[in-house]
Amino acid sequence: xxxxxxxxxxxxxxxxxxxxxxxxxxxxxxxxxxxxxxxxxxxxxxxxxxxxxxxxxxxxxxxxxxxxxxxxxxxxxxxxxxxxxxxxxxxxxxxxxxxxxxxxxxxxxxxxxxxxxxxxxxxxx
Numbered sequence: 316x317x318x319x320x321x322x323x324x325x326x327x328x329x330x331x332x333x334x335x336x337x338x339x340x341x342x343x344x345x346x347x348x349x350x351x352x353x354x355x356x357x358x359x360x361x362x363x364x365x366x367x368x369x370x371x372x373x374x375x376x377x378x379x380x381x382x383x384x385x386x387x388x389x390x391x392x393x394x395x396x397x398x399x400x401x402x403x404x405x406x407x408x409x410x411x412x413x414x415x416x417x418x419x420x421x422x423x424x425x426x427x428x429x430x431x432x433x434x435x436x437x438x439x440x
Contacts, residue, residue: 319345320436323364325352327373338425352376365436371399394435
């Protein structure tokens, strides 16, 4: 899969992470999963993802903090999708003000997620 787009998924639910990984892989993406985001900066530097998909609620940081870290501390412009089970979290965050590329509520609509992943990774360069 050397020509496939790389996706970093940060999700603390192992079941959800596995499902997202398998769905994306079945559409040609290379996927790496992190269950807590503690290795986020290292993954950005070493894995160099074309897309980041993160849960909002994580054990040590939240997805919004990871997004802000990616922009301010690493200078990454990697497209970022934020997802959460709590729709009101997503409704209270102005994605345009933050620069987040997309929000998804759980349970995920995988067709829409794959479409958005394709759109965002195809817009790179």
